[in-house]
Amino acid sequence: MNLEQKIYKKLLEVPKGQITTYGELAKAVGLKNGQRAVGKIMNKNPHPVIIPCHRVVMSTGKIGGYAYGKHVKAKMLSDEGIEIKDGKILDWEDRVYRF
Template structure:
């Protein structure tokens, strides 16, 4: 977390990589877990800047109410990928959202 004064994109990506297939997290949950409880929107911007969608599963970051959230390649694609990973949708809402929500654990930094 370096200075701790500013949200570091790398920390966000590292934490997001711990969210397994079939589960999701939210912009706000990532922000809180990293110690920036107000930075949900900033997390969204960081997702948008994701340099490597293959390695960093930004499609697993959804809205706090179980809605889809955004996606650089379109929310349709995001929904398809999540469906492929085993999630179900009722319209644009994730079914059983609370049960699919990953518990975020911050790993020790080296």
């Protein structure tokens, strides 16, 4: 199974209403510092809707980027009950899903 497949699978483990970081996700698939690699994969996401890549945020608490626009990402997140303030997630540390 290639890397992206593993990433997608791991990401599917994140329940609705919770989030994870690129770094955590990267480590979850065996990468120590592959956050950026993960970002690349997400960007090349072949399954836009099936893969909840909007539940992945930066370790700083910001929502990070999104292939279809960060505003869309923020929208989806708030739609799942996650509040966003100026691109940052409120109490995101309490919503992070630990693998």
